[in-house]
Structure formats: structure tokens, C-alpha cells
Amino acid sequence: xxxxxxxxxxxxxxxxxxxxxxxxxxxxxxxxxxxxxxxxxxxxxxxxxxxxxxxxxxxxxxxxxxxxxxxxxxxxxxxxxxxxxxxxxxxxxxxxxxxxxxxxxxxxxxxxxxxxxxxxxxxxxxxxxxxxxxxxxxxxxxxxxxxxxxxxxxxxxxxxxxxxxxxxxxxxxxxxxxxxxxxxxxxxxxxxxxxxxxxxxxxxxxxxxxxxxxxxxxxxxxxxxxxxxxxxxxxxx
Amino acid sequence: xxxxxxxxxxxxxxxxxxxxxxxxxxxxxxxxxxxxxxxxxxxxxxxxxxxxxxxxxxxxxxxxxxxxxxxxxxxxxxxxxxxxxxxxxxxxxxxxxxxxxxxxxxxxxxxxxxxxxxxxxxxxxxxxxxxxxxxxxxxxxxxxxxxxxxxxxxxxxxxxxxxxxxxxxxxxxxxxxxxxxxxxxxxxxxxxxxxxxxxxxxxxxxxxxxxxxxxxxxxxxxxxxxxxxxxxxxxxxxxxxxxxxx
Numbered sequence: 001x002x003x004x005x006x007x008x009x010x011x012x013x014x015x016x017x018x019x020x021x022x023x024x025x026x027x028x029x030x031x032x033x034x035x036x037x038x039x040x041x042x043x044x045x046x047x048x049x050x051x052x053x054x055x056x057x058x059x060x061x062x063x064x065x066x067x068x069x070x071x072x073x074x075x076x077x078x079x080x081x082x083x084x085x086x087x088x089x090x091x092x093x094x095x096x097x098x099x100x101x102x103x104x105x106x107x108x109x110x111x112x113x114x115x116x117x118x119x120x121x122x123x124x125x126x127x128x129x130x131x132x133x134x135x136x137x138x139x140x141x142x143x144x145x146x147x148x149x150x151x152x153x154x155x156x157x158x159x160x161x162x163x164x165x166x167x168x169x170x171x172x173x174x175x176x177x178x179x180x181x182x183x184x185x186x187x188x189x190x191x192x193x194x195x196x197x198x199x200x201x202x203x204x205x206x207x208x209x210x211x212x213x214x215x216x217x218x219x220x221x222x223x224x225x226x227x228x229x230x231x232x233x234x235x236x237x
Numbered sequence: 238x239x240x241x242x243x244x245x246x247x248x249x250x251x252x253x254x255x256x257x258x259x260x261x262x263x264x265x266x267x268x269x270x271x272x273x274x275x276x277x278x279x280x281x282x283x284x285x286x287x288x289x290x291x292x293x294x295x296x297x298x299x300x301x302x303x304x305x306x307x308x309x310x311x312x313x314x315x316x317x318x319x320x321x322x323x324x325x326x327x328x329x330x331x332x333x334x335x336x337x338x339x340x341x342x343x344x345x346x347x348x349x350x351x352x353x354x355x356x357x358x359x360x361x362x363x364x365x366x367x368x369x370x371x372x373x374x375x376x377x378x379x380x381x382x383x384x385x386x387x388x389x390x391x392x393x394x395x396x397x398x399x400x401x402x403x404x405x406x407x408x409x410x411x412x413x414x415x416x417x418x419x420x421x422x423x424x425x426x427x428x429x430x431x432x433x434x435x436x437x438x439x440x441x442x443x444x445x446x447x448x449x450x451x452x453x454x455x456x457x458x459x460x461x462x463x464x465x466x467x468x469x470x471x472x473x474x475x476x477x478x479x480x481x482x483x
Binding site: 050051052072076077079080082084086088089090091092093094095099102103104106107108109 | 238241242245248249252253314317318319321322323324325326327328329
């Protein structure tokens, strides 16, 4: 089932055109990695999918709703099925982890018990910690817990593992893969770690000069003779 | 959802030392301290210290809460990315805004009662229920006006550092040109000129008049209403213009 359909997406900041006619689509349950150099437009693209950034031209359809002309009530309803992890993720600094979970549970009107989320993400030792006092890895773990709190159909991750040690990266990915397999949720993420793309992503989209230069299955790219996605990436940018 | 947001907004306020010091601690302490120094003086209109400065310090608390815990807090959330993260959540913006407004009204009302109670205990302020209720009603109206002005002013800031410098600066300007410390009438002419274009000076004087049942619609009152309305309308234009930019 197609959940996102993007055609001819264009976006400019003043005279600088960042997206120049980008096409994209994804089906339920896919994990898609979006790669490209710094400033290629990855974050702009993701923020448009997050429904927080307007665009100039093109069509963006999410869960069957075209974002152009969508009402605020429809948008709020749409956002219930979308969750995000930003880089860097920031929440109210003077709230504790458990309080943040309760607040976002109210936002998403989620039925999930806070205790269950704390158990699932092994947050017990930090449930009374202030978010701002956590290390980068724990902050991302809490961000993921908050993102999964709503059992979203789509989760968008903007460089979720940047700056984390290999152990914490592995921990976060185990949650993402688990969510994808058990709930059938769709994951779209950007990352600069090509090993993550190779290990976990079903498809790769390379954004270059404002368009999707490549949008293929990861295995199809590797079957072309590249030793790794990293080699593929370096040969294309 | 509104109740949950309001609960956590109030918890966050209680944990922010910066807000607590400037809104709940400094004004009452200054009110008591100045009373010890100038408690026997008589002020414009034949008012005593307690008649002049009880309403003044209630307005000072209101200013601190509305400009720091409401306005500055918005810049902090904007600059740290919290606003963006909340914006992606399925929570209507009006819920967040309404919670911020109710939070401010609760805290400023607490300030209203606190200063009043200090006045009664320390300076023998008499409690008149009718005056109290009329003053509170007018106080809520001023709260609404100041919330709009604060929202407009802080919508111009994206950077926390410049917002902080601005906040500290306007606190000083308001303290000295709003008639909250030494009487403006005793200050140099240029301070009096600044005071006349400072909306907080006019808010303060209108509230002192209402508090003491001395409000008469003379030139001074119309000037005060005019300055406040001018700034209020400008604030509405700024808010509307900023919305259009998004």
C-alpha cells in the first residue's frame, strides 16, 4: 500500500532553489534511507514530509491526503500517524523523562501505558532524570520512545544516530527494526553512516542537486558491482 | 490535553529559577524594602506608599511573568528546537497558546494576591471587596493587553542570547521609567520623556487610579489609554505579519 507519493517537488529559499523537481514514493513497511551531501536538501525534504514546511510546486500526498490545501484539522489528524526524531532532538529542558512521556501521550492521545514504554526502552534508571541532563545517546533513546509512543504508521528520523557510539547506534537500530517488523511501520531516515543504509534500509534515495539522482533497492545497487553503499555514494557525489 | 499542558507549563515555571527570581521574589522583596525607606512619604494625588506602590508592584510582577515566563519562554522554545518538535505533534497551536495564557494569568493572579497580602500584613492595607474585585477585573484586562504586546515583541527574536539581553535591558528600563522605583517626577527630564512613551508607565498609572478608585477621564488618562492602544495595535499588526511569513 502506497503511503507517500511525491511528484515534481520544488522548494526555494529566496533565490536558492533547494529541491528542483524531486519524485518519491514509499509503501507501508519499507525502511528508506535518504542520503546526499550536506546542503543537498535532505532535511528540507524530510521537513516537508513532516508537514512543517511549505513547498513551492509539486504534489505531496501522505496517507491519501494531498498536503496542498489541507485544512489545519486534517493536518493535525494526519500528524497523529506521523512521528519524528530530529537531530538534535530537544524537548522541554526542565521536564523529567517520565513527565515528557506523559505530555506526549496526551498530545498523541495514545493508549500505551507509560510503564510499558519505560520497560520497552529500558528507561527506568532515567525516568526521574531531566531531559537536558541526559547524554546524547540517552536523549535519542528517549526521543525514539516518544516517537513510538503513538504507534505511528510513519516515522521520520533526521540523522538519528549522529554522534553516538557504536553500541548506542546498535541499540537504537534494534528498536527501529523491531518497530518496523512488529508494527509494519514505514521508516524514512537521513544518515551519513553508509553502513547503516547497507545493513538496515530496503531502499536508498540519493539527493543530488535538488533531485533524486538514484532511488533504488539497496540490494540492486550492490548487485551493480559496488563493494559497499559507501563506495556507491562516493562514486556518485 | 489543555489540562495536561497547563500542568506541565506550571511545573516548568516552578523549576525555572530565572523566572521565579524576577517574577515572584524580586518584586515582593523590593516592595517591602522600598516601604521601609519611603513608607512615610506622600505621593502624587496625596497617595500613601501602600496606595501608590501596592498596585505598582502587582503590575511589576505581571510585567515580569508576561515578558519572561510567557514571551521569553517562547524564544527559548523556538531557539532550542522545542517549538519545532511540538509543532510536528498533533497538538493544536491554540492549545499551547491558551495554556501559556492561562499559566500567566494564574501566576500573575498569585502575584496580585501575594502583594495584597504583604500590604495587609506589613503596611496595614485595608481590604475592600468591591475595590479588590474591580481592580482584579481591570488587572485581567491589562494582562490580556500585555500578553499580546509580549507575544509580538518576542516573536521578533530567533536567538536566545539577544532575547536575554533585551529582557534584562527592558526590565531595567521599566523599573526606572515605569514609576516602579523612584518617582519619575523626581527624575531628570529625559527620563520623564522616556516614561511618557513607555506603555508600562501608563499601564501602571491607570492601574493605580483604578486601585484607588481615582480613575477620571482627563487628559492624562486619555494619553495613557492612547499610548497603550497604539502599542497594542502595533503588536497585533506584528503578530499578523509574522503569521503571514510562516
